[in-house]
Amino acid sequence: MVQSRPDPSDLQRARQARLVAIVLAATMVLWMGAQWLGGKLGLETRFVFLFDLAAIAAFVWVLVVTYQIWRGRRG
Template identity: 60%
Template sequence: MPRGPAPDQMQTARQARTVGIVLVATMAAWLLAQEIGRQYGWDARYAFLFDLAAGAAFIWALVVTYRIWRKRRD
């Protein structure tokens, strides 16, 4: 009888999908915020705020990706 993927593999795949979604959504939101800020003449501190938020999301994605990589290596 064929078995499905192990629960551990399913959790890893779910985490990898989440990282992918976060990366794409962060990049899209950051680009959109930069363009809206440029069109409406927002102050540079708001652009910096969006840069920090995007950086935090990218660091989170890097950490989770590293943890996935380490888990798959073991």
């Protein structure tokens, strides 16, 4: 049986998808940890909102890159 090499664009999309998954999982864990730690330490609300904004920025990045992957597969 002959195995063909994957297309370079497929490899690039796979790398992007893997990075998206890692960023998404890490963002969720770090955001939940920051929320828990902020409550335990009694941080001011403005610091907790900074964690929220950082998480939102990461989620927006994930959405943009996922959209690019999707568009790349359609083309």
